[in-house]
Amino acid sequence: MPEIIELIFSDLSAQFLSPRKRLFIGYLACAFCIAVLWVCVINRTSLKKGLVMIFAPAVWLSRSSLFDVFCFAINRVFFSFLRPALFTHLTIATIVYQLLHLQVLMPIGALDYVNYWVATSTFTLVYFIFDDFSRFGVHYLMHRIPLLWEFHKFHHSAETLTPLTVTRTHPVEGIIFLLRTVSVQGVTIALFVGLFGSKVDLLTIYGVSVLGMVFHSLGSNLRHSHIAIRYPVAVEKIFISPAQHQLHHSRDPQHFDRNFGVVLAIWDRLIGSFHPSIDKEIRFGLTKSDADFTKSIWSMYLTPFINLFRLLGRLKIHAPKGFERVK
Numbered sequence: 001m002p003e004i005i006e007l008i009f010s011d012l013s014a015q016f017l018s019p020r021k022r023l024f025i026g027y028l029a030c031a032f033c034i035a036v037l038w039v040c041v042i043n044r045t046s047l048k049k050g051l052v053m054i055f056a057p058a059v060w061l062s063r064s065s066l067f068d069v070f071c072f073a074i075n076r077v078f079f080s081f082l083r084p085a086l087f088t089h090l091t092i093a094t095i096v097y098q099l100l101h102l103q104v105l106m107p108i109g110a111l112d113y114v115n116y117w118v119a120t121s122t123f124t125l126v127y128f129i130f131d132d133f134s135r136f137g138v139h140y141l142m143h144r145i146p147l148l149w150e151f152h153k154f155h156h157s158a159e160t161l162t163p164l165t166v167t168r169t170h171p172v173e174g175i176i177f178l179l180r181t182v183s184v185q186g187v188t189i190a191l192f193v194g195l196f197g198s199k200v201d202l203l204t205i206y207g208v209s210v211l212g213m214v215f216h217s218l219g220s221n222l223r224h225s226h227i228a229i230r231y232p233v234a235v236e237k238i239f240i241s242p243a244q245h246q247l248h249h250s251r252d253p254q255h256f257d258r259n260f261g262v263v264l265a266i267w268d269r270l271i272g273s274f275h276p277s278i279d280k281e282i283r284f285g286l287t288k289s290d291a292d293f294t295k296s297i298w299s300m301y302l303t304p305f306i307n308l309f310r311l312l313g314r315l316k317i318h319a320p321k322g323f324e325r326v327k
């Protein structure tokens, strides 16, 4: 028993102390500085008023934010129990690597004469783009497939956004995204080791991907906040701004299914779901028809399963011709 408590405690502390995690205190400090710059310097608000706005009690002490804290704690405990039972990222990456090389008979190190820095920079960039595309793709499916939307509603049920809202996801969605991560790692490592041999490496600082660190240092935590930082439209067509992700959380039907992207906006532009940020206050959350979803913490965790069984019950399974039941 003390072992599991130790595991939960180390997992919880890692969420804020490891630069691999989005909620790392260093990234939160960067987000705070950017928010102060945006509110006080760009929008010309006094420092006192700016700080009151950033730490608005109506946001941070709302029922929705309190639910975020409970969900964060429940999810961390759940994943602390589950993680030892799951394959590690490296194990799955190795399995995918072996499968690709054994099944496709890909030669190892076909381009191993290429300079180390060229190989490593290319790998870092391709991994970042593939990772971003796969996040976009899975997020798109979570909205478009009714069975998956039942679980993704959990994230969209937030009515106020704080950096902790990023962790407000149903464990089923957490598992789907975990499988996405290991698959992307496995495929990219397999392809690049196939091309460049063992010299390929990820550009890292203290073991953290450089590009991921840049993204988080530039205020990724403000995507889930009430500070609507907007970029010029030309920039928003390339990189998703915090205000664009806030629009993704809008309860207004005209904003539904917009801005699925994480870092790059090009994927949304390719499928027509791109929407620039708007200079208007946005109300977050689900529509009235889902008002019961946030009745309690437990309804948030259980309703997706109840709705899943209802949806499955509505699916009509037709017997193939010749197999109809004899009257």
Ligand SMILES: [Zn+2]
Pocket: 139, 143, 152, 156, 248
């Ligand atoms: Zn979404």
Ligand SMILES: [Zn+2]
Pocket: 155, 166, 224, 245, 249
């Ligand atoms: Zn979100």
